[in-house]
Amino acid sequence: MNVRNAIIISDLHCGDRVGLCPPGPHILDQGGPIDASDLQKRMWVWWTIFWDEWVPLVTRGESYAVIVNGDTTDGRHHGSTHQMSQNLSDQKKIALKCLEPVRDKCGKDEQGNPLFFMTRGTEAHVGPSGENEEDLALLLGAVPDEQGCRSRYELWLRLGGDNGRLVNIQHHIGTTGSMAYESTALAKEYTETCAEAGRWNLEAPAVVVRSHRHRCFKVEAPTEKGYGICITTPGWQLRTPFAYRLPGGRISTPQLGGILVRQGDEEMFTRSKVWNIQRTPVVVI
Numbered sequence: 001m002n003v004r005n006a007i008i009i010s011d012l013h014c015g016d017r018v019g020l021c022p023p024g025p026h027i028l029d030q031g032g033p034i035d036a037s038d039l040q041k042r043m044w045v046w047w048t049i050f051w052d053e054w055v056p057l058v059t060r061g062e063s064y065a066v067i068v069n070g071d072t073t074d075g076r077h078h079g080s081t082h083q084m085s086q087n088l089s090d091q092k093k094i095a096l097k098c099l100e101p102v103r104d105k106c107g108k109d110e111q112g113n114p115l116f117f118m119t120r121g122t123e124a125h126v127g128p129s130g131e132n133e134e135d136l137a138l139l140l141g142a143v144p145d146e147q148g149c150r151s152r153y154e155l156w157l158r159l160g161g162d163n164g165r166l167v168n169i170q171h172h173i174g175t176t177g178s179m180a181y182e183s184t185a186l187a188k189e190y191t192e193t194c195a196e197a198g199r200w201n202l203e204a205p206a207v208v209v210r211s212h213r214h215r216c217f218k219v220e221a222p223t224e225k226g227y228g229i230c231i232t233t234p235g236w237q238l239r240t241p242f243a244y245r246l247p248g249g250r251i252s253t254p255q256l257g258g259i260l261v262r263q264g265d266e267e268m269f270t271r272s273k274v275w276n277i278q279r280t281p282v283v284v285i
Contacts, residue, residue: 002161003107003115005064007055008169009258010211011235013125014098015083015091016074018238020047022097028090039238039277046256046275047236051102054273058260063107063115067155068099069211069233070121070171072133077124082240088127092136103140118142118151121171122212156205160263165206165225167261167268168193173210173232177248186210186219190230206268207261209233215255216274226267233259234274253277 013019017037022044024035036044055064073091074083085091103116118137120130127133130151137150145152155169174185190208197204207229214235220227234255244250257274 001107001109003063003065004160004164004263005059005062006067006157006159006167006261007059007064007106007258008067008069008209008233008261009236010069010171010233011071011121011214011237012068012095012098013071013074013235013237014095015085015088016237016240017082017084018240019074019084020044020098020236021084021094026084026090026094026097028085029087034084042277043236043238043256047098050258050273051105055105055260058262058271058273065115065117065157065159066102066106067117067119067157067169067209069119069169069209070133071125071211071235072099072118072121072136073126074237075125075127075132078242080241088132092132092139095136096139099136099140109143113143114141116140116142117155117157117169119155119169119171120151120153159261159268164263165268166203167207167209168205169209171211173212175213177246179248179252182215182217183219186217186230186232187221190219190221190228193230194228204228207231207270209259209261211235215252216257216259216272218270218272227269229268229270231259231270231272233257234272238277253279 021036021040025033072095076086103114107115120133134151142150157167158164194204211233213232216234218231234257238254253276255274260271
């Protein structure tokens with residue numbers, strides 16, 4: 001098909017009070033309405049800019065695939081009370097409102113099916129074996145894997161047709177509480193992925209994409225065919241009560257956005273779009 005562009009987003013955490021949510025009102029189970037907060041409405045403006053302005057710009061108006069790389073809903077987790085609703089059907093409805101227009105914009109395969117993929121995130125958020133994400137992927141008509149599942153743990157994607165290079169996409173990667181070591185897990189992930197490919201005489205990926213951190217970061221290593229890249233995606237969730245307990249997380253401002261992976265004329269490369277929420281106001285006494 002020669003589709004050269006992939007847009008990758010992750011960590012929407014729909015259903016959380018600081019997760020992605022379009023302006024409402026949203027009618028919850030048993031009929032109660034709920035609306036997005038002011039910060040969620042600001043985040044929705046950026047979400048709209050991302051898809052309506054940034055994506056057409058970086059894809060040069062060409063067709064593109066979309067990959068939602070895990071943690072689409074927030075779930076019921078760790079005894080938290082931070083959800084807009086702990087009813088998973090309510091969370092799923094909000095996620096559908098966010099993602100149905102995205103699915104409708106992405107490229108199509110030769111049968112006219114959308115090039116829309118979903119990977120499975122953290123079980124605490126999307127259920128054991130990613131069951132809630134699988135239900136959502138089925139409703140959205142995501143591309144099935146070889147076993148017919150609509151969501152998957154990993155995606156090997158070749159951009160640009162038979163002569164394009166490989167991208168490996170999974171949700172999880174190691175995290176750190178120190179920004180000084182933010183690149184460490186990415187360098188290890190890329191090196192280990194290439195070593196495993198070489199061990200079994202398989203093609204190594206040109207780009208390794210991971211999420212889970214809610215922070216965008218990239219490492220590059222020169223190779224014979226251009227740079228080998230490992231990149232993590234920003235999320236679409238503001239700081240939760242859990243983030244304020246973490247080293248690094250409690251002092252950093254949230255990163256919101258997504259990335260492009262593109263098979264260029266000579267090599268594969270990435271671009272990212274990241275917004276952040278400013279610090280809380282200074283109190284003068």
